[in-house]
Amino acid sequence: MTSERMICLKCSLEAGSAVFYEMTKMGVTVRYGYHRGKFRADIWECPRCHHKVIKGFGSEYFVSNDDDVDFDLYEGHRRGDRK
Numbered sequence: 001m002t003s004e005r006m007i008c009l010k011c012s013l014e015a016g017s018a019v020f021y022e023m024t025k026m027g028v029t030v031r032y033g034y035h036r037g038k039f040r041a042d043i044w045e046c047p048r049c050h051h052k053v054i055k056g057f058g059s060e061y062f063v064s065n066d067d068d069v070d071f072d073l074y075e076g077h078r079r080g081d082r083k
Contacts, residue, residue: 006053008046021046021053030054032073037062 011019021044031038037060045052054071 004056006044006055008049008051010051011046011048015048019046019048024052028054028070029068030057030071030073031069032071032075034075035060036074038069 006021008019008021023042024045025043027040028043029038030041039057039060041054041058042056043052044055
């Protein structure tokens, strides 16, 4: 059985026991890589150092409004191939 829980290595080594990330926001919209579509994912944060990760990506979906993106990490911007 695999666990979906994540451990902050830095904080766990400092504390001497496992420090688990906690989900802080569900359902953010992310565009990344060379995908033109968007994904829904969740933000997880270490309660000690406050390092954040985005995890739990769902299926890619397409909508016409580019303003509806919480985190736009689309690499096509750098290549100049954005519509």
